[in-house]
Amino acid sequence: MTRLIVVRLLFGALTLWAVSLVVFAATQALPGDAAQLILGRDATPERLEALRDQLNLHEPVAVQYMQWLQGILQGDLGNSFSNGLPVAEYLRSSVQSSLALMGLAALVATPVSLFIGAFSALRRDRSFDHASSMGTLVVASIPEFVVGILLILALGPGGLGLFPSVYAREGGPEQWILPVLTLALAVAPPIVRMMRATMIEVLESEYVQQARLKGVSERTVLWRHAAPNAIGPVAQVIALQLAWLAGGVVAIEFLFNFPGVGKDLMDAIENRDVPLIQAVVLLIAGIYILVNLIADVIGLAANPKVRVANR
């Protein structure tokens, strides 16, 4: 099993490198070069030349890539075009806000969806099960920003007026409610479904029947025999959903004007701030790859066949 995990880790690193290549190549496809982007259209040729020298734009592309990659590995993501700040510094507070937002969404979504999933499994083919199955199907199909807008229309200033719909620096904690709720709704459905499916599978298994037959109380059957065996696949789905969050926050932060990496990305795109775009895309892809890797490892660790085979 260790060998499998090491292979996965190596492959993850390789993927990240490939992603960095794509991100760098994409910026090479820009019309005009970085110097032109920084100085704007009416820059004098002399100033352009000077800046090109300063940015090493005369070097071959491969050399530029190596320098860029080296910088990233040392934690130097370059300076923002629009305000000259180092990108790492610029992003620090928004990374924290985004992580807090994602963490809260996960904290809200996971226990609730585990509970709903398990309860649907116990009430299989009864009305609660049908309602939750229909509910997850509907919520899962609607794009998350649409869910967010529907929530704003219903609960925001135009509707019931319970919560503010736009994040403001001086606002209170209630402005977190709608973004967190939207993200939680976006990640919940697959977790509910997986929990329900694995619980049903486990409850029908022979060891659970055996436990019931020997007269163990239903509570012990559930918590000692059924639940631990249902955790593996469910944990994997939870990890995959968290990975999805890394990309999913962009539209939600844009919608609620939430000061996180997603909004930074949209601002950077607006200003054509290339180092910032590169940094945020790399960051999101990095988190995505990392969490996917964790999901894979959990999947491997939870699978007894794999766990025992290569010991």
Next chain:
Amino acid sequence: MSGPSKNTTPKASVRRRPGLFRTAWRFGRTKVGVALTALIVLIAVLGPFVAPYTPTEFVAKPYETGVDGALFGGDNLGRDVLTRFMWGGWTLLLLAGSAAAVGVAAGTVVGIIAGYRRGWVDDVLMRTNDVLLAFPQLIAALLVMSIIGPKVWLIVAVIAVSHMPRVARVIREATRKVIEQDYVKAAEAIGLPRWRIMTVEILPNVTSPLLVELGLRLTYSIGVVAVLGFLGMGLQPPTADWGLMINENRQGMAVQPWAVALPVTAIAVLTVGANLITDGLSRAAIGIDRGVEK
């Protein structure tokens, strides 16, 4: 949904037992899904012909409601909300439909080749897939759009490329099951060329997962096209487009909710409908409840 699947109907239900579509139709949810999808498709297709104004005509003050002759009032520039709503659907459907079709077609080709050829071809294709999968769908689209600029063909291409590896995985799995069958071995024994085996023997036998994928990818495509429009990275003004309409009018949501509520509801109904059909198809394809029972 209805466009691409109708084309394939005769193929799937020529012979064989009840057929995928017949089986799927038995589920109540499929019928609801078809009804919802048909409603939105109807609005999107017929809308431009029955809309009261042209999409760029000014009929009211910005965000004005309760105007005579404009049922849902004016949008952020004072254009008729109802007209723009009726004009804004077909672009979304067209973009999402073609992105899903191209992506599923490419994914099927890659999946069948990887599954059938195995060996290094399989390895190279699947590892490339894994790299493509490492990009969250939306982020990849945003990166390309921000660099090259929002162009219509680019929207379709980026979404199709992001669908491809996901479809290829599923089709490869299905292909590997099919090539174990005797008729494939028989075809190989006769000496049929590889491309004929792949198109004539394998492709018709992976149509079930293929159609389920098509439905799923269509649902996602609608979401991605809409979100790109919403982020201002899709179709550009003054096009009437549901995603863009949401972006343009969200500042005035509290005073003029219609300009946002109409496109948002349409997108929600459309995706729910498409997903209900997909769910019916996948239940019919498995024959049981989403792999819960074995």
